[in-house]
Amino acid sequence: MSLGPYASFIVTSYALVAAVVLLLIIWIVADYRRQQTRLKEIEASGVTRRSGRSAADIR
Amino acid sequence: MKLTETLTDLANPTRFLALTARILPWLAAATAILLAIGLYQSAVAPDDYQQGATVKIMFVHVPNAWLSMFVWSVMSVAALGTLVWRHPLADVAAKAAAPIGAAFTFLALVTGSLWGRPMWGTYWEWDARLTSVLILFLMYLGLIALWRAVEDPSRAARAAAVLTLVGAINIPIIKFSVDWWNTLHQPASVLRMGGSTLDKAFLWPLLVMAIAFSLLFITLHLAAMRNEILRRRVRSLQMMQASRVSFTTEAGAGPREAGASKEIGAA
Numbered sequence: 559m560s561l562g563p564y565a566s567f568i569v570t571s572y573a574l575v576a577a578v579v580l581l582l583i584i585w586i587v588a589d590y591r592r593q594q595t596r597l598k599e600i601e602a603s604g605v606t607r608r609s610g611r612s613a614a615d616i617r
Numbered sequence: 618m619k620l621t622e623t624l625t626d627l628a629n630p631t632r633f634l635a636l637t638a639r640i641l642p643w644l645a646a647a648t649a650i651l652l653a654i655g656l657y658q659s660a661v662a663p664d665d666y667q668q669g670a671t672v673k674i675m676f677v678h679v680p681n682a683w684l685s686m687f688v689w690s691v692m693s694v695a696a697l698g699t700l701v702w703r704h705p706l707a708d709v710a711a712k713a714a715a716p717i718g719a720a721f722t723f724l725a726l727v728t729g730s731l732w733g734r735p736m737w738g739t740y741w742e743w744d745a746r747l748t749s750v751l752i753l754f755l756m757y758l759g760l761i762a763l764w765r766a767v768e769d770p771s772r773a774a775r776a777a778a779v780l781t782l783v784g785a786i787n788i789p790i791i792k793f794s795v796d797w798w799n800t801l802h803q804p805a806s807v808l809r810m811g812g813s814t815l816d817k818a819f820l821w822p823l824l825v826m827a828i829a830f831s832l833l834f835i836t837l838h839l840a841a842m843r844n845e846i847l848r849r850r851v852r853s854l855q856m857m858q859a860s861r862v863s864f865t866t867e868a869g870a871g872p873r874e875a876g877a878s879k880e881i882g883a884a
Contacts, residue, residue: 560670562664563735567732571674571728574724575677589844593848607854
């Protein structure tokens with residue numbers, strides 16, 4: 559597969575899309591873990607939901 | 618009746634979390650498979666007789682450009698859900714979609730620039746299509762800033778919903794800018810009256826990539842919505858925690874705790 563004289567423009571486009579999508583995925587996964595950790599910390603301090611269920615239990 | 622029941626069920630954040638926990642792995646797998654197929658088809662697609670291999674940029678530029686408008690449309694429907702139906706998950710949906718929409722719009726702008734330099738001889742031109750998409754990107758950033766600036770989610774929700782609906786006027790402007798004004802950007806070649814002008818060798822990889830990116834958006838959006846629900850649970854529990862602390866020092870702390878527990882995700 560030859561990309562011709564403008565290969566750098568094509569490769570940069572695909573690399574940039576891959577990098578931004580990867581960053582989005584990492585950010586969302588990290589955010590999920592952060593919220594779960596905070597919920598567990600708060601519940602460990604004795605504060606619970608009115609329903610009595612764990613806020614971190616989302617299944 | 619069935620649809621109303623389904624919407625009512627989904628209005629419950631706990632049920633939404635349970636449902637999405639089951640479907641997210643399948644969505645992620647389908648996205649990965651379609652992305653792999655789309656990337657393979659893009660790699661083996663023939664060169665264009667005029668553009669050469671740079672036509673391959675289209676396979677990532679166009680899906681991002683479509684999604685930049687689609688995500689704002691989703692946010693506009695969610696804004697109606699916030700203002701008209703007061704659906705508990707509407708603001709969660711809009712807030713979770715904004716950073717993803719901003720990322721797609723950024724990618725549409727940059728990949729468009731990288732495609733434009735070899736084809737048009739310039740990275741940027743202040744024509745109607747490019748300028749209206751840049752405005753869309755700035756509006757995404759403005760909305761994200763608004764949500765971050767207002768601490769109380771319910772207050773931020775209404776202001777953001779109004780701003781989203783006002784900003785929705787930009788979507789048809791973007792879509793029809795190439796027809797209404799003389800632009801360096803080419804007119805629509807896929808979604809147009811009379812059918813697509815693209816050869817099937819380019820159309821199929823483009824459609825597969827478009828579906829793959831749409832699935833990617835749905836997957837990321839549902840995951841981000843789950844995070845937002847958890848964030849509001851954290852806030853709600855923190856308010857209950859603060860109320861308990863103040864209850865020990867002063868007698869009238871009861872109504873604050875009740876108010877805190879009414880927030881989304883607290884039940």
